[in-house]
Structure formats: structure tokens, C-alpha cells
Amino acid sequence: MQAFVALVMGVALVLASAMQARARGVPESFADLAEQVSPAVVNITTSTVVSQPGGGGQMVPEGSPFEDFFRDFLDRDGQGNGDRDRQRRSQALGSGFVISEDGFIVTNNHVIEGADEILIEFFNGRDELPATVIGTDPNTDIALLKVESDEPLSHVPFGDSDIMRVGDWVMAMGNPLGQGFSVSAGIVSARNRELSGTYDDYIQTDAAINRGNSGGPLFNMDGQVIGVNTAILSPNGGSIGIGFAMSSGVVERVVDQLKEFGETRRGWLGVSIQNVTDDIAEAMGLESTSGALVTDVPEGPAREAGMEVNDVILSFDGTDVADTGDLVRQVGNAPVGKTVRVMVLRDGQTQTLKVVLGRREDALASRTDEGPQEEPGAPMRKSLLGLDLAEMSDELRAELGLNPGDEGLVVMQLDETSEAFTKGLRAGDVIVEAGQEKVTTIAEFEARLEVAREGGRKSILLLIRRQGDPRFVALGLK
Incomplete structure (x- = not known):
């Protein structure tokens, strides 16, 4: 009888382990997924002409016995023009991915910023194609490129980054350290990470990301792009398992605007805000720290709608506001010119204001011009x-x-x-x-x-x- 019970318990343990493995969705291999999406992943090579002062390239300490030798070596024309500015072509590498058969490509802005020439290399070894810049968004570090091809290009769709959970499997592809097409896999380590940008919404992953992976896609197990690999946290410049990909929920909206307008058009409320701390909540008699406290209302949409300093913004366009970062993202994602309802708490009573949103880019440009x-x-x-x-x-x-x-x-x-x-x-x-x-x-x-x-x-x-x-x-x- 004891042997039978032990046998039953052993079988139950095996079944439980199998069910747990299935629940985790542990893939047997990433080979099929890599084969499916790799034709849409590209290497990006950029070239930039930079000026280098003839007299600024000191290669040895002043007074060294080799100083004259290196001066003669640099001044190759022998005409005494060592102080004349020289030009050299600097190259950089990155990654990207095709999002449509007619040649639209997504990458990081920092990959192509300032480039005079952008060349796209495809996984299948076809001829390199020159790319033009459709638009860029430094705030999210996203750029949209376009190539012209005689035949339809393989492409990949965006997925829903909002449904990704910590622990989900992901796969990164790109051109790390200039070594060519490469695949790495890992899990979602964290969600909603902020680095330093106003519209940050990064997915953190332990999939290996290195220099050259910038602009490449982060895939879910369905072959959909749920992030654009952008940055790593590292003391030595190499991957230590802390990488960041801008979420597709942000990227897709930016790409749509770049494709339509060649620039971003974000909503602007026109207020200065700060988080509601425990001390502020107690001082103002608030029940919670949710919302965004208005500290200034300059000339703009919010003032025209009647918003005041000390108002606490509780909801924007029907969505609750958790904190200042949440409000900034909601407003930035809203269409310019839209009339939205903003619920504020004022003197212990809630009020709803109707605000016609302006455009943030215009507001910032105006402030700069007036500086x-x-x-x-x-x-x-x-x-x-x-x-x-x-x-x-x-x-x-x-x-x-x-x-x-x-x-x-x-x-x-x-x-x-x-x-x-x-x-x-x-x-x-x-x-x-x-x-x-x-x-x-x-x-x-x-x-x-x-x-x-x-x-x-x-x-x-x-x-x-x-x-x-x-x-x-x-x-x-x-």
C-alpha cells in the first residue's frame, strides 16, 4: 500500500511540474521565431563628415622628441598646411526593423542623428539600400526611415506592450558590436521604467543588449514588436542583464505621427505641476496622494479654461491621474485641439473644466523664441x-x-x-x-x-x- 501511495504521489509530482512548465510557457527553442522575424530586422550604417582641426590632433606630448615626426606624418601634403582643418568620415552602426512592405523602418534617433548617409543592410543579403529620414522624436529617441525597393519587403507588426507581464519571455534582435545579425533571449524584468525623458515607458529585460543593438526590436513570442531596444545600464559598456526597450505603446503613436506629419504633435495643457506628497496631502486635507498639484498656470489652454494654482488634477479625459508623470503622458498622447474634461479638486470640492488642448512643440518653441x-x-x-x-x-x-x-x-x-x-x-x-x-x-x-x-x-x-x-x-x- 505504501509503495502504491508513493507511486501516485510521484506521478502527481511529475504532472504538477509539467503543468507548471506549461503555465510558464517555457519555449523549447527560439529558432522558429528567429527564422520568422529575422527577414524584417536590419543593420544600419551611418556616415558623417566631421571636421578635425589640423593643429588639434596632438598625438604626443608637447616637447617630445617624436613631436616633429608626427607633425610631418599628419601634414602629408608637405606644403606646411598642418594647421588647416581636415575632414574625415565617421561611421556608426545600429539596428532597426521594417514595419511595412513599402519600406518604412523604425530605429533610434541617436543611431541616425547628424548622419549624412544612412545605409540599410538586410538579413537575406540583398543589396544595401540608402534610407531617408521621414521624422525623428528626440523625446522618445525614435526615428522613422524610408527605403525604396522594387519588391515588397518583409515586415513585422507592433504588439500590445501593455499586456506584457514581468516574467514573460522576450527575444531581442540586432547588430551588437557590429558583429552582424544576432539573437538574444530573456524575460521582462520590470515594466514602466523611467530613465530621464518626459514620456518614458521602458520595458526592462535581461535579454543581452549591447552597443549596436540600439534601434532593434524586442519581440514577444508571437513575433510582434513590443519594444525598441534603446539603452543599457552598465559600468563597462557591455550587457550585464539590465537593458531597456521603449514600449510599443509609445513607439506606435510616435511612428504614426512621424509618418503623417514628419514630426510629433503632442497635446499641451499649459500648467506646472508637482506630485502630492504625504505632507502636502495632510496640509491640504486630502484623503490620498493621487493626482497632480498645480503650481503655476501661465498663459495657455488651462488658464483659458479657468484652472487655478492649488488645484489638484484628479482625472484627465475620463482617466484617473495617479501622479505627475501619468498626467504628462496622458496629455502628450491626446490629440492637439481636442476638448477634454479635466476634473480638479478645489477647496474640497470637485469641478470639471473643459480644456481645448494646445500643441506642446509650439509652446516650447515660443518660449525659446522669447528667451x-x-x-x-x-x-x-x-x-x-x-x-x-x-x-x-x-x-x-x-x-x-x-x-x-x-x-x-x-x-x-x-x-x-x-x-x-x-x-x-x-x-x-x-x-x-x-x-x-x-x-x-x-x-x-x-x-x-x-x-x-x-x-x-x-x-x-x-x-x-x-x-x-x-x-x-x-x-x-x-
Whole structure:
């Protein structure tokens, strides 16, 4: 009898294990899926002509016995033109995927940004095709390209990223480290990750993603694209199992707008907001911390609709607002010109306002245009975030040994008690991006700060270059 019971328990254990394996959906192989989708995945090669000052390419220390040798080596024409600017062609690699048989291709904006030439290499070995840029969106790091082909191209559809769960299997494809078409697999490690952008909605995965995978697709097990591989978290530049793909829920909307308009057209409410903390909720007598607290209502759609400072936005167009990030995404996804109902809490009572949404891109451009103008002959300077910043000029480029085309804001001085100094910024550093967008003027920098504050962010991500080496630094917005 005991032997029979043991046998029954053993069979039950095997059946339970089999059922658990089926519930997990563990694939026996990814080979069929890879074969199905690989014809639509492409390698992208970009070329850019960059200027290099003839006298700026110092290869050995000044005074070295080899200094004359290298000067003669660089000055190949022998005409004494070593100080003349030289031009060289720089190449970069990335990935992408075809979304329609007539040749529309999705990739990352940073893969093709500033490129003079874009070539598309296909998995099946067909001839490379040149691509044109239809439109880009630096806010989500998405770009839409187009190639012309005599025959229909293999393509892949977008899937629903919102139904993906932590633990679901995914597969990444691309061109890692320039090694050609490659496949890696893993699971969804986390959802709704934010890095530094206003419209971030990243899927985190442990599928191996490396340099060159940028712009490539992240597939679900049905061969649908549920993300665009964009970034990794790594101390050494290689994959450590923490990769990020912009969710298809964001990408698909951006692509539709780029295809129709060649640019994005996001809704704009026209308010500055912050999250409702426990202290604020207690001080205002609120029952929860849900919603977004209005801190400023400048001229714009919200003011015209009667919104006021201290209003707490509870819902937007029929959808509850969890926090500031949630509201920013909802408004950005709404059509420009649409009349929406916005429920606010004011003096303990709810009110519903009808707001006709403006266009965020127009609002930001207007703020930049109205910013302080550069005085003739002198770069614009201003102190922000503890930094004394100056707009780039030929004199500053020469002083810092920069290339003629280098842009950004130069850190002239900084407060040694500031957060910026503590985090390693120094005079002579060049800020080239703020909030994932290039900045070349003080007005653009201030606009990025305001966007971050409107989005309820406590810090802004800056891309800093020092002697050509880039690094990111996050500074508080206090």
C-alpha cells in the first residue's frame, strides 16, 4: 500500500511540474521565431563628415622628441598646411526593423542623428539600400526611415506592450558590436521604467543588449514588436542583464505621427505641476496622494479654461491621474485641439473644466523664441543650477581646443558648494544635452528645465563632454 501511495504521489509530482512548465510557457527553442522575424530586422550604417582641426590632433606630448615626426606624418601634403582643418568620415552602426512592405523602418534617433548617409543592410543579403529620414522624436529617441525597393519587403507588426507581464519571455534582435545579425533571449524584468525623458515607458529585460543593438526590436513570442531596444545600464559598456526597450505603446503613436506629419504633435495643457506628497496631502486635507498639484498656470489652454494654482488634477479625459508623470503622458498622447474634461479638486470640492488642448512643440518653441537674445559680439551668459553658463563661441572653442562644429553650453565657473561641483562638474565642461535633447542656447536650456519641472521631475539629466569624453550627470531642480 505504501509503495502504491508513493507511486501516485510521484506521478502527481511529475504532472504538477509539467503543468507548471506549461503555465510558464517555457519555449523549447527560439529558432522558429528567429527564422520568422529575422527577414524584417536590419543593420544600419551611418556616415558623417566631421571636421578635425589640423593643429588639434596632438598625438604626443608637447616637447617630445617624436613631436616633429608626427607633425610631418599628419601634414602629408608637405606644403606646411598642418594647421588647416581636415575632414574625415565617421561611421556608426545600429539596428532597426521594417514595419511595412513599402519600406518604412523604425530605429533610434541617436543611431541616425547628424548622419549624412544612412545605409540599410538586410538579413537575406540583398543589396544595401540608402534610407531617408521621414521624422525623428528626440523625446522618445525614435526615428522613422524610408527605403525604396522594387519588391515588397518583409515586415513585422507592433504588439500590445501593455499586456506584457514581468516574467514573460522576450527575444531581442540586432547588430551588437557590429558583429552582424544576432539573437538574444530573456524575460521582462520590470515594466514602466523611467530613465530621464518626459514620456518614458521602458520595458526592462535581461535579454543581452549591447552597443549596436540600439534601434532593434524586442519581440514577444508571437513575433510582434513590443519594444525598441534603446539603452543599457552598465559600468563597462557591455550587457550585464539590465537593458531597456521603449514600449510599443509609445513607439506606435510616435511612428504614426512621424509618418503623417514628419514630426510629433503632442497635446499641451499649459500648467506646472508637482506630485502630492504625504505632507502636502495632510496640509491640504486630502484623503490620498493621487493626482497632480498645480503650481503655476501661465498663459495657455488651462488658464483659458479657468484652472487655478492649488488645484489638484484628479482625472484627465475620463482617466484617473495617479501622479505627475501619468498626467504628462496622458496629455502628450491626446490629440492637439481636442476638448477634454479635466476634473480638479478645489477647496474640497470637485469641478470639471473643459480644456481645448494646445500643441506642446509650439509652446516650447515660443518660449525659446522669447528667451533672452545674445548680445552682438559676446556670448550669452547666465547662472543656472549653480553653474555660470556661456553660449558657445569661436573664441571659447579655440580656448577649449574644440572642433569648429562643436556646440553646447560652456561651464565658465561654478559654486564649489553646489551639487554640480560635488558631482564632478568643472569649469571648461560643455553641456551638450539636457533632458535628452541638444541645447545650444541659454533659452533652450531654460526651456528644458521648465519641461522637467512641469513634468514633476526632481532632477534633470545632463550630457557633459570634457576633452571629448561624454558622461551623464543628474542635477536637482531646486
